[in-house]
Amino acid sequence: MQAFRNCGLCASGNLLKGRTDFLVARRNMSVLRLSAACVQLLKDKTNVFCSSPVHQRLLRLPEVVRSKAVAFSISSGLCAVPFTQVENLSHESLIRRASCLVTDSANTYLSQTTLALVDAHTQYAKALHTLIALQKRYITSIGKLTPAEEDSIWQVIIGQRVEVSDRLEECKRFESNWMNAIHICELSAEAAYNSGAEHACTATKTNLQVAQSKVEEIRKISREAKKKLAETKAEEIQRMAEYVSSIDINDLEDIPEAYLRED
Template sequence: MQAFRNCGVCASGSLLKGRTDFLVARRNMAVLRRTAACVQLLKDKANVFCSSPVHQRLLRLPEVARSNAVAFSVGSTLCAVPFTQVENLSHESLIRRASCLVTDSANTYLSQTTLALVDALTQYAKALHTLIALQKRYITSIGKLTPAEEDSIWQVIIGQRVEVSDRLEECKRFESNWINAIHICELSAEAAYNSGAEHACTATKTNLQVAQSKVEEIRKISKEAQKKLAETKAEEIQRMAEYASSIDINDLEDIPEAYLRED
């Protein structure tokens, strides 16, 4: 473009001088030489543009893009700008896309609630195992502890029972959110199937199966811990009864025989 402007300036100035002083041969020859130089410069610029990578890429555009190209004339060169036609979206396609977005959000909600519930159930199972260990330690030490030691152990056991109760409440709260996520995913999968988005429906059903299997697995672990705790409590009750009966027998043996005879 710069060369084109320079050429235009040179040609206009030279032609003007040629009109006023066209009888001067030397000046006319100078004008012709300058004009020829400008034409040669324009031809060189055009050759460089045609051999450039941009021009080669434009030549290799698909036929559809070439048909949609709009040509602009700038000086003595052409610039091709491709324009693609936007497909008209129907109501069915818009509903299908919206259903895919709903399934994506439902899957995110399900994954977050599943992770929270699995973590809560894991912490609840750990708290149960800790309480079981404390209960067994107390059972083995029945009758061997001083009142102060027994009181300190019971304080720890009571604190652990409070933690178990808190963990259980947390599990119930996250389980409520998880059940809501399950229902939302089921509805979104059905909506995706009805709208024609079978891939989104299949992916959501797969995520449902994975989430349910993970939660069921960790539930089994917590139920086993609950069962062991119940067995430990039953063992503690039995051990306390045996210890109480042994204390009563010993007390009776320590009483003198004279106090046991009837008058």
């Protein structure tokens, strides 16, 4: 800055006086030229940096990324470094995760087997009620049917009994799968509790209670249908006994064979 002021004095018309003033002026001019050279060097370095690929890539960085850049301070060094905390993958945590996966699979298995068992018992109960209706129709028509009509209705009853038997076998098959699912869920709930996954254990136990409740409800419906069928069978036997006792012994040969058979 002293050199610039001296140069300004020269430009204002002040004349050099003496040899000493001349030497001072030369020294100031040297300082001025050195300062200009330094400024030019800094300018060149700045242009090189601005045109470099690194600088261009930095300029293209999104604002969000640049805003999260690590902050530095010249006076105190590193001020803030953002980082993400990594979860501790210990043996306990891995076992806990695995037990949660086991309970999820067990719950899915339980859900599917429960749905299948409930549907099987529903179909079984429907088949029982259909057979009950056929039996009652037969009871009301005892002594009023021809042998051909008698055989026809008994063919329908026998076919429905086969249907009931098939539905019962289906219930037994799905019952076995459902019991396996119950056992697996109980084991998985215990494993989840021992590993520290209490929430998975609680959810599995809740699903067990819901599944057992639904199956018990449909079992009750099936038991009631079987009870009605047994009552209908007893009514049929009583009705046949009354019919046989009401006819003359000589007319027994005219009784259709279906009335005399034991079902």
